Amino acid sequence: MPSDSIEKLRAAVRDVPDFPKPGIIFKDITPILGNGKLFRVAIEAFLEQCRGQEIDKIVGIDARGFLFGSAVAYDLGVGFVPLRKKGRLPYRTESAKYSLEYGEAEMELHVDAIERGEKIVLIDDLLATGGTSASAATLIRKVGGVLLEAQFLIELEFLHGRQKLEGTPVVSFLKY
Ligand code: AMP
Numbered sequence: 001m002p003s004d005s006i007e008k009l010r011a012a013v014r015d016v017p018d019f020p021k022p023g024i025i026f027k028d029i030t031p032i033l034g035n036g037k038l039f040r041v042a043i044e045a046f047l048e049q050c051r052g053q054e055i056d057k058i059v060g061i062d063a064r065g066f067l068f069g070s071a072v073a074y075d076l077g078v079g080f081v082p083l084r085k086k087g088r089l090p091y092r093t094e095s096a097k098y099s100l101e102y103g104e105a106e107m108e109l110h111v112d113a114i115e116r117g118e119k120i121v122l123i124d125d126l127l128a129t130g131g132t133s134a135s136a137a138t139l140i141r142k143v144g145g146v147l148l149e150a151q152f153l154i155e156l157e158f159l160h161g162r163q164k165l166e167g168t169p170v171v172s173f174l175k176y
Contacts, residue, residue, distance in 0.1 A: 001048055008038060009038060009042060009174055010174050012031045012032045013027050013028065013031070013032065013174065014028040014030075015027065015028070027154050027156075029064065032153075039071075042068065042153055042173075043071045043072060047072060049149075049151055050072065053119075054119055055076060055078055056078060056115075056118035057080070057081050057118055057119075058073040058080050058120070058123055059081045059114075059121070059122045060082055060083065060123050061122070061124040061132060061136055062082065062083060062084040062085050062107070064125035064126070065123050065125060068124075068153060069123035072123060081109070081110075083107055083108070083109050083136050083139065085107060085108070086105070088108070089108050089110055091112075092110065092111045092112075094108065094109050094139055094143055095108045095139070096135040096136075096138045098131040098134065107132065109140070113143065114143045115144065116144035117144065118145050119146050119148050120140050120145040120147050121147075121148055122140065122150040122151065122168075123151050123152075124152055124153075125154060126154040126155070127150075127156065127159075127162065127170070127172060128156050129161050130159070130162060130165055133150055133152075136150075137150065137167075148169070149169045149171060150168050152170070152171070153172070154174045155175050156176050158176070
């Protein structure tokens with residue numbers, strides 16, 4: 001992607017200090033979503049990365065991963081699978097726990113969302129410590145998916161999240 005497009009996206013990301021708790025600088029991507037041109041630039045970045053790969057399904061992480069992942073899946077003409085926080089999916093699920101800064105969280109995937117051997121790209125807005133996407137990777141593999149790659153609009157490199165995704169190629173477009 002041209003570097004001026006990357007810089008336009010970067011300029012639109014809003015830092016919100018102390019959200020959702022003190023000490024966290026939240027990267028707010030709603031200014032990108034709210035601008036038709038920038039939203040398209042962001043989706044194009046993911047699409048460019050997907051081109052040339054044989055992808056069966058996109059898995060998006062609850063909730064901002066849905067916004068980018070579903071648009072990418074639509075354009076590629078492949079299925080979209082939501083990976084949700086515990087208790088939100090109505091049918092039978094596989095689940096994986098992971099640790100947060102304080103305590104634990106759990107992600108779920110419908111047991112029949114991915115067929116054995118299907119090639120998957122995982123999409124979320126942001127890679128921080130990597131706990132969320134590592135549990136997503138575990139779940140995708142647990143139900144038989146082949147995880148080709150994990151893609152993020154933003155990566156907080158200083159948190160070394162990609163180390164938790166060992167064995168999965170990681171791509172991000174805006175690095176901090
Ligand atoms: P982690 O499991 O630490 O990699 O956290 C990743 C998930 O939490 C993603 O779904 C992000 O949307 C969200 N997240 C974590 N840290 C931030 C942040 N500083 N700004 C915005 N979203 C964040």
